[in-house]
Amino acid sequence: MGAVSATADERVAKVSVFRRLLMKPELGAVIGAILIFLFFSFLSPVFHSAAGIANWLDPASTIGIMAVAVAMLMIGGHFDLSAGVQIGSAGLIVGILTTHFHLFIWASIAVSLVVVLAIGAFNGYLVVRTGLPSFIITLATFLMLQGLNLGLTKLIINTVQVGGIREEPGYDSAKAVFASQFTLFGQEFQITILWWILWTALATWILMHTRFGNWTFATGGDRNASRNVGVPVKSTTIKLFMIVSAAAWFVGTTEALRLGSMQANAGFGRELIFIVAAVIGGCLLTGGYGSAIGAAIGALIFGMTSQGIVYAGWDSDWFKFFLGAMLLLAVLSNEYVRRRAATQKKG
Amino acid sequence: MKKNKFLVAVLALPLALAACTSTSSSSDSSSAAAPAEGSAAATAAASAAPAAGGEGYGYNIAVVTHGGAGDAFWSVVKAGAEKAGADLGDNVQYQSDGDPQKQAQLIDAAVSQGVQGLVVSMANPDALKDSIAKATAAGIPVITINAGGDKSKEFGAMNHIGQDEAVAGNAVGAKMAEAGAKNVICVIQEAGNVALETRCQGVTDGLGGTVENLQVDNNDLTGAQATIKSKLQADPSIDGVVTLGGQMAAVAAAAVEEAGSSAKVGTFDVNSDVTALIKDGKVLFAVDQQPYLQGYMGVDLMTLYLSNANTLGGGLPVLTGPSFVTPENVDQISELAVAGTR
Incomplete structure (x- = not known):
């Protein structure tokens, strides 16, 4: 732990490019991603065509936006099991406010952000206030939100699915930002892919080049020691939870606008995928170590694998097995590379 | 009758x-x-x-x-x-x-x-x-x-x-065949649900062509959309998609459109999105049970x-379906779907 955490001395010291590369937490994930890309490209020509790439980048991008935020939180030493359900909450708020209360769509999106940020702050506050494991606290919010999403949706609109977002004024402009497509090399790509890159870049910059980033690593590495040297552990933790919520808001809004409707059960069970993506990308479950780029690549691996299995034409009854096996392979190769890198660094 | x-x-x-x-x-x-x-x-x-x-x-x-x-x-x-x-x-x-x-x-x-x-x-x-x-x-x-x-x-x-899922699946298969489909995928959104497997089996029997099952996750609709799109891209000869739940029909219709496929979409179950898609001609029909x-x-x-x-029923099941929602009766049913009773 903390081998790469950026203390001033290490950053100033001259290290060869090659060695710096090896020391990166995301290196294993990069190699895993390349292997999986080659593997599925070999199995199916569509996989590496423009249409194929656009298609597997699509699920990778939504998972990626979440995984990057989740990785930041994990580096800070916490989990958020409510991350998946918050996607549903965010989308439902946007949907209900626009279609039922006829609020202008951008205003609904803003309200949704405020509400979801409040949920994140609530998570963070409870965690720092009680000192209980975030695992338990966010499991509780996960369950509560699951009930709220369903209960409130049914209470307000008397059904479990908000539809008709497409017909509301302002939809086109909101869709252009969150859920449109852009053309590259004659192929349409989802705009979420660009947002994914942007989120990853932003998170990387925050983690590597800001004080908040340093505090994040420090908080996750050793909470007490950080507190003793004056790191604002509490506010850092709360902000990290709010970052995850912001990502959930973004993805939830994207889905509501893209599908034109939102189901009350949206997002349940997806939180684990985000954590998995972050771990594939080199985050430690214990905190203090990891990278945003790694998490983004973890999401890429997940996207490639889930779609690659379909392109390869494997029997879909075995889908989950193959998915699990591929992920295991990715993590193992990741671990192998990381260990090799660590020993070479010493030698 | x-x-x-x-x-x-x-x-x-x-x-x-x-x-x-x-x-x-x-x-x-x-x-x-x-x-x-x-x-x-x-x-x-x-x-x-x-x-x-x-x-x-x-x-x-x-x-x-x-x-x-x-x-x-x-x-x-x-x-x-x-x-x-x-x-x-x-x-x-x-x-x-x-x-x-x-x-x-x-x-x-x-x-x-x-x-x-x-x-x-x-x-x-x-x-x-x-x-x-x-x-x-x-x-x-x-x-x-x-x-x-x-x-x-x-x-x-x-x-x-x-x-009766087999009866309904059979009717759906026949309806797809009528629309000219020969190579159909059957999208299963809930693994391990016997009824859904039976529906797909019924579709196979009714179609008289090839039917392949595709497993997706009901809680991750954009992911499901990408998966259906992958399937359509991987096998361009697919000319029909059968979905087994209302929300998945909208997702499949979007996937068909994005993949540039000409596959026909038919679905089980009705909701307000599905009726809108039937009106637009993006979904061929919906089975209402x-x-x-x-x-x-x-x-x-x-x-x-x-x-x-x-x-009631004389020891036989009392069947509530399949009844079909088609462009002919969609207007009336869509009003009721919005009210949450269809």
Whole structure:
């Protein structure tokens, strides 16, 4: 732990490019991603065509936006099991406010952000206030939100699915930002892919080049020691939870606008995928170590694998097995590379 | 067709009853509101004698389904069951859990609470066998709805109200064949649900071409969209997509459009999005198994049995589907779908 955490001395010291590369937490994930890309490209020509790439980048991008935020939180030493359900909450708020209360769509999106940020702050506050494991606290919010999403949706609109977002004024402009497509090399790509890159870049910059980033690593590495040297552990933790919520808001809004409707059960069970993506990308479950780029690549691996299995034409009854096996392979190769890198660094 | 006449007759019954009860509407509405107050209200009403039509029947009927929380389909079943409760003056407690173990526990709880009738959906019949045996042993009549029709009689249920999945799947396959489809994918959104597998098998039988199943996740619709798109890209000869739940139809229609495929989309189950897509010509048809009817008739037939010892179906399942929603009748049904009853 903390081998790469950026203390001033290490950053100033001259290290060869090659060695710096090896020391990166995301290196294993990069190699895993390349292997999986080659593997599925070999199995199916569509996989590496423009249409194929656009298609597997699509699920990778939504998972990626979440995984990057989740990785930041994990580096800070916490989990958020409510991350998946918050996607549903965010989308439902946007949907209900626009279609039922006829609020202008951008205003609904803003309200949704405020509400979801409040949920994140609530998570963070409870965690720092009680000192209980975030695992338990966010499991509780996960369950509560699951009930709220369903209960409130049914209470307000008397059904479990908000539809008709497409017909509301302002939809086109909101869709252009969150859920449109852009053309590259004659192929349409989802705009979420660009947002994914942007989120990853932003998170990387925050983690590597800001004080908040340093505090994040420090908080996750050793909470007490950080507190003793004056790191604002509490506010850092709360902000990290709010970052995850912001990502959930973004993805939830994207889905509501893209599908034109939102189901009350949206997002349940997806939180684990985000954590998995972050771990594939080199985050430690214990905190203090990891990278945003790694998490983004973890999401890429997940996207490639889930779609690659379909392109390869494997029997879909075995889908989950193959998915699990591929992920295991990715993590193992990741671990192998990381260990090799660590020993070479010493030698 | 014979069954349809039957259904019309059955449908007319609750209407007639509703007309009767509406004369004393004030007492009716209070008893209809009771189920929300839970077990206390239920036990209080349990001691009341089954009253004559004028004041409502006042039976305590538990409806325990496997519908996942937040599922559009099951909210319609619930709406039907609750409407029947309100119309007939019964106390209807609707509960559901997608986990078979938990559903069994809900049934046990209803039995120990002393309900007078039990309406159950059986997505996983074997898991519920013991619980249903407890109910019948306690003298509580059981009606199964929606899923588990083939085990209904064996478990001692009075009858089954639902759509025969094989019959419906067959009709869908035939309809796809009629539209010229030969190579069809059948999108399964819930792994391990026997009814969904049966539907796809029925589609295979009815189509007379090739049908391949595709597993996706119902809680991750954009992911499901990408998966369907992948399949269409990987095999351009696919000319038909059958989805098994309302929301998945919208996703499949979008995937077909984005993949530039000319595949026809047909779907099971109806919601407001699906009716809009049928109007736009993006979805060919939707099979409606009339979930409202399953909830409503479950409570209604139970009440008829408790009050008048009537049974329906002659030992065969009472079919509520398939009825098709097509461009011809879509306008009328879409209005009802928005209201949450179709």
